[in-house]
Amino acid sequence: MSVAVRPVEAPTNTTPVRRRSVRRPRRSPTLTLLTGIVLAYSLFPLAWLVINATKSRDGLFASFGLAFADDFALWDNIVETFTYADGIFLRWLVNTVLYVLVGAVGATFLATLAGYGLAKFDFPGKRAVFAVVIGAVAVPGTALAVPTFLMFSQMGLTNTPWSVIIPSLITPFGLYLMWTFAAEAIPDELLEAARVDGAGEFRTFFRVCLPLLAPGIVTVLLFTMVATWNNFFLPLIMLRDAQWYPLTLGLYTWNKQASTAGGEAVFHLVITGSLLTILPLLAAFLLLQRYWQSGLAAGSVKQ
């Protein structure tokens, strides 16, 4: 964790003042048990999801929610999820990966450039830029959705991947994170030295500064990836053609099928599809723990 938050969490390992130097507190079974209730609350729906993804369509209705059914149909369910309706689930998966790659990578790149620019340059209008970005962020994102849709439809962008990708290119939270990070990770002297050597500003940025910004970049990337992977509202209003749906919207329509006239109820596929949708994210969070933990730490900067 120390790698990613050096600027913000400096006390963690650079100052000699270390927490709890007096004595190690005794562990408490009571407190562990009480906190365990919240842990159980957090994990039990996920356990339910795993258990029920192993049930066939009939087993789902015939067995108790938290018990396994007689038949173990996980593999059949996965195969059916991927083959149902001409394998549209795979198409949705590919779309999601596309939106995440282009959207999240693009958003991180723009936020890094701008954060660096704000942190390391003094330019006319900088205060105005800050005021406008902060002011606009206080506007609820979903309140913008309808006007964005109307604008995009006039520009002929709705029902194309661009209508989902372009709005996800902006992450004010990422900009803020990169700004504070760049301000402290890159010494001004380094930039002065590069300028004296006659290196251009962009060359300096890509050659000298980018490596120093790497931990911050990974954090922002992880969070923007989650945001785009979980995106639902924007695709819901922008996309009409199921060929362009991301996974979230696809699952929503599968669930909706049961309540539409003539639609086939495919709850077992909704459940298995849900499990398949969250697995990559859970894996990413477990593998990249130190990044998100420090990333949030940077977001809650002490005053």
Added chain:
Amino acid sequence: MAVPQVHPRVTAPARRRRRSYAGWAFVAPFLGVFALVFLAPIGYSIYLSLYRQRLIGGTSFVGVENYQRALEDPQFWSALGRVSLFLAVQVPVMLFIALLVALAIDSGRLYGMKFFRVGIFLPYAVPAVVATLMWGFLYGSQFGLVGGINERLGLSLPSPLSPDLVLAAIGNIVTWEFVGYNMVIFYSALRVVPASRYEAAEIDGAGQLRIIRAIKIPAIRGALVIATIFSIIGSFQLFNEPVILQDLAPNAITTYFTPNLYAYSLSFAGQQFNYSATVAVLMGLITMVVAYLVQLRGMGRED
């Protein structure tokens, strides 16, 4: 970030740097896209809210008439009242649980601290669509847990998806999704409180509860305010959970259940784009005012 608090350190060294337009080259790409997906829709919705489309005579300027209509619209007030109630109950409950867990983990008295931290955070990685579908199934009477318990134990628990309980049911879903996220924010803030601040108190024999009240909570006030503001914005924007539950509880969730859902229905079912934009602008204003007041109150009493 809704909170315009920048590190003094971020801006201070700027004095030494020469003012030039070089910084614009880094900020411009972000600002370009930002203008397209933030500023333009805001401007466009304000524009739309001042006009009205009539069947005969086309579009005409009506000034603040749409706003007057909204202020007299019982459906708008009903939606606003519902999210306000949600805000008043769900946000304190969620933040209180998150704070308790963060304090418990920070106290160092738990067995398997890391497991708690990661496990409780995991739901954050679950898309709102999947979270809502999972809980929706759990609530359901068909193959859900509530139905299963009723059947097996001969009880008649009320359905969480009934009109009276559905708001609480949504509150539970949102709490489940974000309790861990807020917990990590609080925990990260607690981690950077210097130990020296309360070691002295411990030596003097102050109890843990007193240390928490007098030292730890004041020390993380910034994080508490940020989390509160994020939660307020989130509550006013409530959309995904009700719209997905609508298929499972069609009688309980109206088209004007939340302001956002109302704006969405007005646009996409009613084709009333001008009025929909008015509702969106109003909600944006209300959110900004409330977030600003909370920030003033939270940060103002610093000394």
